[in-house]
Amino acid sequence: MSRPLRADIDLDALRHNYQLACELAPHSRALAVIKADAYGHGAVACAQALADLAPAFAVATIEEALALRAGGISHPVVLLEGVFEAAEYALAAEHDFWCAIHSEWQLAALEQSELAQPLSCWIKFDSGMHRLGFTAEQVLGAKARLEACGKARDLHLMTHFASADSLTPDYFQQQMAAVTALAAQAELPLCLANSPATLAWPETHAAWNRPGIMLYGGDPLEGANDASRRLKPVMTLSSAIIAVREIAIGEPVGYSGRFVATRPTRIGVVACGYGDGYDRHAVDGTPVLVDGQETVLAGKVSMDMLTVDITDLPEAGVGSRVVLWGEGLEVNRVAASCDTISYTLLTGLLPRVPRHYHGGVGSAADDQGVAQLASAQPLDTHA
Known part of the structure; x- marks a missing residue:
């Protein structure tokens, strides 16, 4: 008899949470963020379960993106941190990975790369997180260089909010004002809303949103609202x-x-x-x-x-x-007792815990927890 510890993954709940993200922002498209092995839930299985709903996925590294391709996922995949070395650009072009551009060295490396096709590039604006990204002036310069170099297509502008989850969102409002001002100059499609902004701040809903933890049923808000109460644990x-x-x-x-x-x-x-x-x-x-x-x-x-x-x-x-x-x-209750957040508990679940998948599209997962889900064709997102 095997050890009784297991993680059951409810793919129907995952789909419900993704559809909630879309319902909250009906005029936006939602990247399904499945970095860190889909926050510990299994990236390929979760991508397969969302393949008929999500037009594109988002991960942190090219290794994560290549694992999706190996798992039969043909959708566009956004590399949220871009490349970590210049050689990755050729792979990105080969596999239709969309690349964030957040620093001068990435921009220069792209200009010098030999590519099979131009890359979809998402210019990252540092609106106040002060982690990755360009200043407003640098964003405008990066846009001009990307348009001139012939290596980029489908330019977007993105930023990351530091405090969209807060009950006192003064700093969030400062960031929002900064990106709104820049957007008027840059004239690019926007990707702004993370999970808390998707749930609580409709003014952030732009061409693309990027729900992450909410897809897995984690409530990222300091105080739950009507939308976050509808999330289902995955x-x-x-x-x-x-x-x-x-x-x-x-x-x-x-x-x-x-x-x-x-x-x-x-x-x-x-x-x-x-x-x-x-x-x-x-x-x-x-x-x-x-x-x-x-x-x-x-x-x-x-x-x-x-x-x-x-x-x-x-x-x-x-x-x-x-x-x-x-x-x-609720995982948030357990996380509070550990002086941490739900993200760390879910992503920290180790490989020796077997995952068992239930629900989703097509056939259900087998008893070994390997999802047997049909991969749908991606939507045309280049228009």
């Missing part, structure tokens, strides 16, 4: 109790004895630990579901196991199903 991480211990008053549990019983306590030992990607920073009291009932973590997370308090769940025992996040337990 990943449910679950396991089972493999042992039960009876602990007397005053007895410690786990490394360093962080949890000490204040009453006669039943402890359930769960097959999941930080070696699987469950965050070791989870505090006592982190929510957990056992047989559908909420209880709490009791003691430090170990590499392969964690311990939960099942004193008030007399029917719980060896074999009881444990949901660590997902179905019935």
Whole structure:
């Protein structure tokens, strides 16, 4: 009998969340962001599940884009950080990868490249994130050079918001004002909205949006709104109790004895630990579901196991199903108990946790968790 830990991936929920992003911005097209292995959910399987809905995908690296091509995905793929060395431009042209251009060296390298065809280029404006991108003046210069060099086509302007998720979005408004002013000069199609902006800021909805974490059911907003409450969790991480211990008053549990019983306590030992990607920073009291009932973590997370308090769940025992996040337990709640965000929990799930896929288009995934989904032809996005 295999270890009970598994991640169930609901591809119907993924499709629902993508369609919500489109519904919120009916006059925009939505890049489905599937970088970091689709935020831990499996990039090829998620791309296959969205192939009939999404006109294009977005990733961080050319390796991620090539993995999609190897998986049968023929849609355009945006490299959100562009290339990391000049030689990648030839591959990008060969495979129809669309490239962000965020720095002078990338621009110069493209001008000097020998390409099979011109590349779709997305000029990145640093509107205030101060991570990647050009100043407004540099954007206008980059546009002129790209138009002149014959190596670029379908130019777009993009930026990244630092605080679109905030309840006090003053800095977001500053960034929005900066990109609005530049857009009037640059006269280029825009790609502005990340997940929080897609959910909360209609004024950011432009030619393209790029929903990421929201596709996987993670709410990126500091305070949920009507739209984010409609998101459905895509990943449910679950396991089972493999042992039960009876602990007397005053007895410690786990490394360093962080949890000490204040009453006669039943402890359930769960097959999941930080070696699987469950965050070791989870505090006592982190929510957990056992047989559908909420209880709490009791003691430090170990590499392969964690311990939960099942004193008030007399029917719980060896074999009881444990949901660590997902179905019935929002990943954001667990993340808050780990002093982190849902992104880190989902992307941090390690390869030894088997993924099992359900739903989607065409045939469902098989029992080994390998999606058997038909890849649709991409929409014509060059018009």
